[in-house]
Amino acid sequence: MIVFDRVSFSYGMQQVLKDVSFSIPFNQKVAILGGSGDGKTTLLKLILGLLRPDSGRIIIAGEDITDKKEDELREIRTKFSIVFQEGALFDSLNVKENVAFGLREYTKMTEGEIDKKVRELLGEVGLEHAIELMPEELSGGMLRRVAIMRSLAAFDPKMFLYDEATTGLDPVNADIICKLILDLTKGGKGFIIVTHKVFDALRLAERFMFLKNGAIIFDGNRDQLMQSPFVEIQVFLKELTPPSEASSR
């Protein structure tokens, strides 16, 4: 379970999150919606302890991580698999080395075993042919798939965190990523996806939270989201309406 208890965070003088409170079980499929700069990515970083809140408490699996040191957070972070926006692959490493990164750091596998495991993982997402390519040679969709496999290689996470996993992708690649995200939850694992693409969020999640100016203004299920009276949410939901219908309204 992830618990945020009145968490506030600011970058210098700019307050990003204000007294945010919620709890999310590890097996829940959650979409956090909101505009750019509303604190969605910051929220994911706070869950992983990559940022420290100004006030409030963050509890992960019963452990208060608010004041934990970098070494103590290592164990907490292995509970999650995160895919940052645009994959965040290491530019200087090829696909194989990127996927093998966690294996080299965390396991004592031989080169042969690493090679086999990397090919197996890339094979699952149809990218075995790209094993020697550099990140700059990959398309947006391929980058995300490699990043997802890299995050899975060394750990067996309890929950997946996706930062704008489908943003900037064409519908075909976005569909591939959505299917992959759903496939990975088949074992009963949950995820948190932060996105501003309502269409993908509705397809993937069962619970929706909406961030506006650093505060959660909505937290509910699909039906509640669709009927929400909030103007900001209505603006987001317009994405679901065909252009002809939208203009006739």
Place this chain on the structure above:
Amino acid sequence: MKRETIHIKELISDLQDFYFLSVQGLLGLVKRPFYSKDVIEQMDYSGAGSFFIILLISLFIGMALSLQLSAELSAMGFKMYIGKIVGVSIIREIGPVLTALVYAGRVGSGVASELGSMVLGHQVDTLRVFGVDPVRKLVTPRVLGCLIMLPALTIIGDTVSIVGGYYIAVFVSHQSGSVYWSSIRDVLNFENVVSGSIKPFIFAYLIACISCYMGLSTKGGAVGLRRATTRAVVASFIMIIVSDFVLTRVLFYILGFSL
């Protein structure tokens, strides 16, 4: 809280962070894990990549210095001192400072922009998620790369400058080659060599730490990256010049140079 108070707090926090990064970057040299492959990559980038530019600049600085001295000293009848003055100024002062400035311009800006783009692309966060200390993985190899390559480049640069000075002294000023080389041999004494050898290590450490710090503290997209790169170069230049004066003063005292 007042804006000024926040700025002062941020400044103190920045200085504290810089101090910790510099110390941890150095401590990484004696603590596991070692990223030897990254060190070799950094040595290749910072050393081999800077080799020709330092060679070229050192050659022309040596020639220009010799030319200037020839004009002045010939008029006074002290042409035989060209080698001595070229040697002392290159070995003790111009060589280490010039090489460090060129190195800071090329390597410092490269390191800051590389680390800055890694921060903006969440690659540094990814390292932390994997339990890898970014200081050990990114800063220590760059510090070590600089500590090895800058002194080596300084020695090469000094040699090339002296050869450039020789060319002008002999073929333009028509001074005897043996007089020039005997003057150079005279100035290659323990005090001068030590004085010129310690500086590159200090400059290398400053360049590496400043550039890494500026890169890792990048915020705010492309504009932030530009700002971080500029700051890395400007701060490195200032610190090289200031520390050169301080080091010269200290070395004068330690090595017993009379004023």
